[in-house]
Amino acid sequence: MLVLSLLAWAVGATAVYQLSLLIPRLQSEIHISVATAGTLVGIANGGLALGLFAWGVAADRFGERKVMACGLVLCALSGAGAAASGNVVLLAVAFAVTGLAAGSVYAPSSRLVLKWFPPRQHGLAMSVTQISTPLASAIAAATLPAVAAADGFRPVLLVMAGACLVVGVLVAVFVRAAPTAGGGGRDTGRNAPRPTTGLGRMYAVSMLLFLPQISLLTFTVSYLVHRGWDPASAGQALGLALLATCVTRPIMGYWSDRIGRRLGLMRWLAVLNVCVLVALTIGTATNSQLSAVAVLLAVTSMVTGSGLIATAVAQFADAKRTGRSLGVQNTLQNGMGVLAPIALGNLIDFGGYTVTFAIIAVAPLIGVFMIPVAAERAAVAAARSRPDRATLSSP
Numbered sequence: 001m002l003v004l005s006l007l008a009w010a011v012g013a014t015a016v017y018q019l020s021l022l023i024p025r026l027q028s029e030i031h032i033s034v035a036t037a038g039t040l041v042g043i044a045n046g047g048l049a050l051g052l053f054a055w056g057v058a059a060d061r062f063g064e065r066k067v068m069a070c071g072l073v074l075c076a077l078s079g080a081g082a083a084a085s086g087n088v089v090l091l092a093v094a095f096a097v098t099g100l101a102a103g104s105v106y107a108p109s110s111r112l113v114l115k116w117f118p119p120r121q122h123g124l125a126m127s128v129t130q131i132s133t134p135l136a137s138a139i140a141a142a143t144l145p146a147v148a149a150a151d152g153f154r155p156v157l158l159v160m161a162g163a164c165l166v167v168g169v170l171v172a173v174f175v176r177a178a179p180t181a182g183g184g185g186r187d188t189g190r191n192a193p194r195p196t197t198g199l200g201r202m203y204a205v206s207m208l209l210f211l212p213q214i215s216l217l218t219f220t221v222s223y224l225v226h227r228g229w230d231p232a233s234a235g236q237a238l239g240l241a242l243l244a245t246c247v248t249r250p251i252m253g254y255w256s257d258r259i260g261r262r263l264g265l266m267r268w269l270a271v272l273n274v275c276v277l278v279a280l281t282i283g284t285a286t287n288s289q290l291s292a293v294a295v296l297l298a299v300t301s302m303v304t305g306s307g308l309i310a311t312a313v314a315q316f317a318d319a320k321r322t323g324r325s326l327g328v329q330n331t332l333q334n335g336m337g338v339l340a341p342i343a344l345g346n347l348i349d350f351g352g353y354t355v356t357f358a359i360i361a362v363a364p365l366i367g368v369f370m371i372p373v374a375a376e377r378a379a380v381a382a383a384r385s386r387p388d389r390a391t392l393s394s395p
Helices: 002-021 023-030 034-062 064-084 088-116 119-130 132-151 153-174 199-226 231-259 262-285 290-304 306-316 319-370 373-384
Strands: none
Touching: 002 023, 002 034, 002 064, 002 088, 002 119, 002 132, 002 153, 023 034, 023 088, 023 132, 023 153, 034 064, 034 088, 034 319, 064 088, 064 153, 088 119, 088 306, 088 319, 119 132, 119 231, 119 306, 132 153, 132 231, 199 231, 199 262, 199 290, 199 306, 199 319, 231 262, 231 290, 231 306, 262 290, 262 306, 262 319, 262 373, 306 319
């Protein structure tokens, strides 16, 4: 189930991410401007953001297998349709459907993993599932532009459509409901202490901690080029920083499982993120050569905690509405992903990178104080006071 979730997330995320890598070929083959090509990619991202909540609700209602399989097949059909499109309007429609369909893998795959693994392993399982995003992104960035340059964008879209179709079939055939608990119904994985309040604050924290992440992912290459790097080296450095998170994410997830205090660990990681961003701001203001190292460390640090955030949201959610809660979180984060690059791009033009990094650092600083650690402590204390506390408090 973990492998299928990882594969589904990887192909779904790449189906949308690949489009930004095809901009040069879109320009040359269908004779459009950079602005028009960027708009097409934005339409796909918008479709993704719009569909995330609905897919999460559908997973609660119909189950993960049906939702992910249908979504991936639809993603394959829209990708094939985009490859066959001959004008901008048809491409826009196909890209919108691709983004919408790709959202079917996010909340449902997370929900599947949470149901199959016991709470004491949720952090590690979720972190492993989510390494698919940086891993697939790094592989796509290293291979797809070269393939598109040699053969055009249509073969790339067809290959990605084929990957979505294959994984969709695998999901339909092999995904199963989690084992039943106590002979009565499906195991929801809700055997651990669940805080009764704080879900709204977790949504806000999720957005605050995602803001510096999407900001750095968007502008790190531009910043390194501004510092004198060539674009190819800057892109490779960003890819290495992302690949590092394929190690740091599972480590952080495993650690959170062992100590049994995810939100406390999230707070310390947020403090670390603030410190790294402050160092980056100072390095940029003083024109230090170490600022290039700081921005890459910041990328790794910001992305490392993503699995913890999703696991914590699920921990606060009602067991029957886990998909809905994860869908809300994904929607809010992707909404931030659409708006933040626009706002910060203008801020960089107006005030420069120093001011921008300083403002970005405020987001995790606010998050430090908003993470509902007290609610988690109260839930653990209440669980330990019950007769079955030995099971509930297991690491």
